Amino acid sequence: MESDVGTFMPTGLGFTGSCKAHAILKEVMQLLQPINVTDIYENGSETDTGYWLKDGVPGASLHDDDSKYFWFHHTQGDTMTVQDPSQMNLCAAIWTVVSYVIADMEEMLPRK
Structure with missing residues (x-):
């Protein structure tokens, strides 16, 4: 799982994996x-997870409103002060819930 497009208002997760893992x-x-x-x-493919995904490991990436991403990305304004705390908290909540539940499963998510 990765979150490489900022922590803006989340809408869900991008996902790559088997039909069973998707379900x-x-x-x-x-x-x-x-x-x-x-x-x-x-x-759910992003640069950082692509190698695992091509080998069949399921992967997810944060899907959010990244329309402002390049306003700040790798600029002098790319600091924590531009973060919206409530949006960042929602992004953290998604990863907290998903990672906890998946880690607590008796079996791993099925691979392709």
């Missing part, structure tokens, strides 16, 4: 209904 993640994402972030998008 499991879909159930896990339902736990996030109280914060209205339950969507799963195709393609």
Whole structure:
């Protein structure tokens, strides 16, 4: 799992994996209904996880409103002061729930 496109208003997770793993993640994402972030998008591939994904390991990446990403990315303004704390907290909540549930499963997420 990775979050490489900022921590803006989250809408869900991009996911790459088997149909069975996708079905499991879909159930896990339902736990996030109280914060209205339950969507799963195709393609959880990002630069940092691509090697694992091509070998069949399931992967997810944060899907958020990254329309302002390049306003700050690798600029002098790329500091914590531009973060919206409530949006960042929502992003952290997604990863907390998903990683906890997946880590606590009796079996690993199925690979392709």
